[in-house]
Amino acid sequence: xxxxxxxxxxxxxxxxxxxxxxxxxxxxxxxxxxxxxxxxxxxxxxxxxxxxxxxxxxxxxxxxxxxxxxxxxxxxxxxxxxxxxxxxxxxxxxxxxxxxxxxxxxxxxxxxxxxxxxxxxxxxxxxxxxxxxxxxxxxxxxxxxxxxxxxxxxxxxxxxxxxxxxxxxxxxxxxxxxxxxxxxxxxxxxxxxxxxxxxxxxxxxxxxxxxxxxxxxxxxxxxxxxxxxxxxxxxxxxxxxxxxxxxxxxxxxxxxxx
Amino acid sequence: xxxxxxxxxxxxxxxxxxxxxxxxxxxxxxxxxxxxxxxxxxxxxxxxxxxxxxxxxxxxxxxxxxxxxxxxxxxxxxxxxxxxxxxxxxxxxxxxxxxxxxxxxxxxxxxxxxxxxxxxxxxxxxxxxxxxxxxxxxxxxxxxxxxxxxxxxxxxxxxxxxxxxxxxxxxxxxxxxxxxxxxxxxxxxxxxxxxxxxxxxxxxxxxxxxxxxxxxxxxxxxxxxxxxxxxxxxxxxxxxxxxxxxxxxxxxxxxxxxxxxxxxxxxxxxxxxxxxxxxxxx
Numbered sequence: 166x167x168x169x170x171x172x173x174x175x176x177x178x179x180x181x182x183x184x185x186x187x188x189x190x191x192x193x194x195x196x197x198x199x200x201x202x203x204x205x206x207x208x209x210x211x212x213x214x215x216x217x218x219x220x221x222x223x224x225x226x227x228x229x230x231x232x233x234x235x236x237x238x239x240x241x242x243x244x245x246x247x248x249x250x251x252x253x254x255x256x257x258x259x260x261x262x263x264x265x266x267x268x269x270x271x272x273x274x275x276x277x278x279x280x281x282x283x284x285x286x287x288x289x290x291x292x293x294x295x296x297x298x299x300x301x302x303x304x305x306x307x308x309x310x311x312x313x314x315x316x317x318x319x320x321x322x323x324x325x326x327x328x329x330x331x332x333x334x335x336x337x338x339x340x341x342x343x344x345x346x347x348x349x350x351x352x353x354x355x356x357x358x359x360x361x362x363x364x365x366x367x368x369x370x371x372x373x374x375x376x377x378x379x380x381x382x383x384x385x386x387x388x389x390x391x392x393x394x395x396x397x398x399x400x401x402x403x404x405x406x407x408x409x410x411x412x413x414x415x416x417x418x419x420x421x422x423x
Numbered sequence: 424x425x426x427x428x429x430x431x432x433x434x435x436x437x438x439x440x441x442x443x444x445x446x447x448x449x450x451x452x453x454x455x456x457x458x459x460x461x462x463x464x465x466x467x468x469x470x471x472x473x474x475x476x477x478x479x480x481x482x483x484x485x486x487x488x489x490x491x492x493x494x495x496x497x498x499x500x501x502x503x504x505x506x507x508x509x510x511x512x513x514x515x516x517x518x519x520x521x522x523x524x525x526x527x528x529x530x531x532x533x534x535x536x537x538x539x540x541x542x543x544x545x546x547x548x549x550x551x552x553x554x555x556x557x558x559x560x561x562x563x564x565x566x567x568x569x570x571x572x573x574x575x576x577x578x579x580x581x582x583x584x585x586x587x588x589x590x591x592x593x594x595x596x597x598x599x600x601x602x603x604x605x606x607x608x609x610x611x612x613x614x615x616x617x618x619x620x621x622x623x624x625x626x627x628x629x630x631x632x633x634x635x636x637x638x639x640x641x642x643x644x645x646x647x648x649x650x651x652x653x654x655x656x657x658x659x660x661x662x663x664x665x666x667x668x669x670x671x672x673x674x675x676x677x678x679x680x681x682x683x684x685x686x687x688x689x690x691x692x693x694x695x696x697x698x699x700x701x702x703x704x705x
Contacts, residue, residue: 179621184572205562206555206558211556345578346532368533376540378540379540381487382487382542385542394536
């Protein structure tokens, strides 16, 4: 565990030094501020559109941070040839992968924390109340979703040669699932066999990232999600993350490093 | 030295300049509606985005519980949004009980599980006094497509009827009228505002009579005219005259209303009442 944590710390430090997060955070602040400064029928208490815009920006920024940072981890180690001395030490390939995953996940978690605190301030400035537990649930689910995305990107960085192609493919898959994943069963029901069964199979097989997207509940001040459901969502995310990490390890353990 | 690359580059540059010039000239010719940032960025596609913004307002009205395009494809009638229904019925007849209070039955376990993570029960903003939250999207819809008339009428209805922002409603309707000077729908809403909120009878009468004039000019020649719109203008005018004590004028408007109303017997009842008040035989 110490080895994994030591590797993770390096990744976190590297991500703290990089400018990606700072640029995206400033962009989010600026765009939210611009949207908030619009005069809408002289009513300053209108807030939901602002919450929606801010959450959308947070989601987009978090996906960019998670995918781009994860996609370059292994290719960069290979390119700079630092992977050789690293794996020459008593570090197994599984530990190496887990360290990279944990580092990326913790770093995105730290970024999310800053983003959600900003969101809370924006929301409280207009709504005059702060539903901390709701934000905690939203942030936690968001972070769990990012665990799946990071594991998927890590798998991609072993399968695909270039970080750019891996990043693009992961972005397309993630956006596709977020936008269409929930509706695949409805589309499948309108098809004839064997397409129906095939699409239904895809529907059950893909990780439903949209389950973790509770922006509408936050925007429209819905009640808390039952904690039992939160536990199930955590298990769901853990299962897919474990699946992608295991697949990455199975491929990576037999792959030559050069 | 081989002159071919230089010639090729010169040819490419000449072609670019020539087509660029032609494109600029073409753009200037057709730029009647241009001016806003949205025109510049989105071109004609801004109308599609305006529809999306209007639907977004409707989704907000339902606190995010809204059918997706996939759900809408399975529904028989999806032409009217609830915001439009509300304004047609003056907001009085559209309530939660018009919908299924409980979410639709899940098709599979994944859908059942997912229903905990997004709005899955019907609820209106009115219940919480948050109607103002639909306004940003209506404002955006108007910015994107200034010729979409229902954006102005719906926003004005909510502003004056529910949020008591009569001046903002009037300003927004006037903005709509500047973009759509021939619209009888906007004139009707403006007339309602003067009649019901400002109690300015002469102004209300002038605007509503202009609305009748516009309706007759635009809709009367059509095979399937908007009789509901005409009926609403006439009913408003008749009420206005009745309240002002001009019973003869009110009777004249009711008589025209009877011809287009889906419930002529109700209108006749009002006519009889007015005749009785005047002491004239029915």
